[in-house]
Amino acid sequence: GQNIDQPTEMTATEGAIVQINCTYQTSGFNGLFWYQQHAGEAPTFLSYNVLDGLEEKGRFSSFLSRSKGYSYLLLKELQMKDSASYLCATLNAGNMLTFGGGTRLMVKP
């Protein structure tokens, strides 16, 4: 089975750094995705990690520890447009993605 946990809500200040954590327990783990979803819109792809370590992509970075069942998404130099929900999802061997409940991030001036 799959079990994914991430905080429901977070608040941060414009220009700051925020880390959104995701822990998971999954069978047949084949990688972890992060998606961004603005209110009323479809989720959009941010990152994919399958090996341990940090992947950096501009202001966004994603980290994975397979042995700990843990990932985080790091957002630097926060902007108001980063206010959105951030979805953590694990991929199993059957090419199925299972999503966590999402973390709603509010960026304040």
Add this chain to the structure above:
Amino acid sequence: DVKVTQSSRYLVKRTGEKVFLECVQDMDHENMFWYRQDPGLGLRLIYFSYDVKMKEKGDIPEGYSVSREKKERFSLILESASTNQTSMYLCASKTDWTGSPLHFGNGTRLTVT
């Protein structure tokens, strides 16, 4: 850019009606998915298909069926709509490559009264 198109943005149906939600993708993706999204519950997989005429149950298939007669089209069917199926429905597609992301349609907000 991959385009996933869902036929309706908003839909209102009555309890007991048969409802069809249509999804078309234009990038020749092998895999297509139907999710529903509810506040506090996140995205939950209803059904997916890895090839024409093939389908697999997701986490919450009860009350739903699907059809994939052509590679580009994946339909979700609510045999007899109920109020607890009021939700946002999202269709997505991806290639077979493990690391390829899901590409989502804009969603259909279905209200069953």
